[in-house]
Amino acid sequence: xxxxxxxxxxxxxxxxxxxxxxxxxxxxxxxxxxxxxxxxxxxxxxxxxxxxxxxxxxxxxxxxxxxxxxxxxxxxxxxxxxxxxxxxxxxxxxxxxxxxxxxxxxxxxxxxxxx
Amino acid sequence: xxxxxxxxxxxxxxxxxxxxxxxxxxxxxxxxxxxxxxxxxxxxxxxxxxxxxxxxxxxxxxxxxxxxxxxxxxxxxxxxxxxxxxxxxxxxxxxxxxxxxxxxxxxxxxxxxxx
Numbered sequence: 001x002x003x004x005x006x007x008x009x010x011x012x013x014x015x016x017x018x019x020x021x022x023x024x025x026x027x028x029x030x031x032x033x034x035x036x037x038x039x040x041x042x043x044x045x046x047x048x049x050x051x052x053x054x055x056x057x058x059x060x061x062x063x064x065x066x067x068x069x070x071x072x073x074x075x076x077x078x079x080x081x082x083x084x085x086x087x088x089x090x091x092x093x094x095x096x097x098x099x100x101x102x103x104x105x106x107x108x109x110x111x112x113x114x115x
Numbered sequence: 116x117x118x119x120x121x122x123x124x125x126x127x128x129x130x131x132x133x134x135x136x137x138x139x140x141x142x143x144x145x146x147x148x149x150x151x152x153x154x155x156x157x158x159x160x161x162x163x164x165x166x167x168x169x170x171x172x173x174x175x176x177x178x179x180x181x182x183x184x185x186x187x188x189x190x191x192x193x194x195x196x197x198x199x200x201x202x203x204x205x206x207x208x209x210x211x212x213x214x215x216x217x218x219x220x221x222x223x224x225x226x227x228x229x230x
Binding site: 009033035037042043044045046047050052091102103105106107108 | 148155156157158159160163173203205207216218219220221222223224226
């Protein structure tokens, strides 16, 4: 079975706090891809990052960082020094070869950053 | 600018009526997708197409139909058989000729409601 779990339904933080969004995935495929998307109130999904199963190197992009750990099947997303503009719903997604690269989405985490 | 255009932004359906949601992309992507998003939930795949003149059912295809006569266009028809059509509909496309490592790009969505 292929599955993505985002256990945090909603998180509220005060501006400038750091926040980590959790993503746990399940797949038996050895080749797969993980993605994070941001959905602001306007509705469209904005691509943030892609990671393949052979690359466990963590990545940092400005205030965003991602921690990929195959041992725990997790791909967590951290926002450092959060800002009000970070308020959105964040989705984690999995694409696998056996799934013909269709996305399996988690249910999303709503992040509220309070001024 | 390259991107995905969904229209209309808001749509209202009467009982027993079929309605068609438009999705056009100028990214020269082969694959296109339709998702449904309900409040507080993740995205569920309705239909997808990996090439012109070919499409497959997703997880919740009942009550929906699609066509893929042109590479740029992937319209979704919500038929009267779909008894609970009120939702936010997102169209996406993906390049990479079937390889799963390319991210999907999303349109701004269409919000469908029943009158």
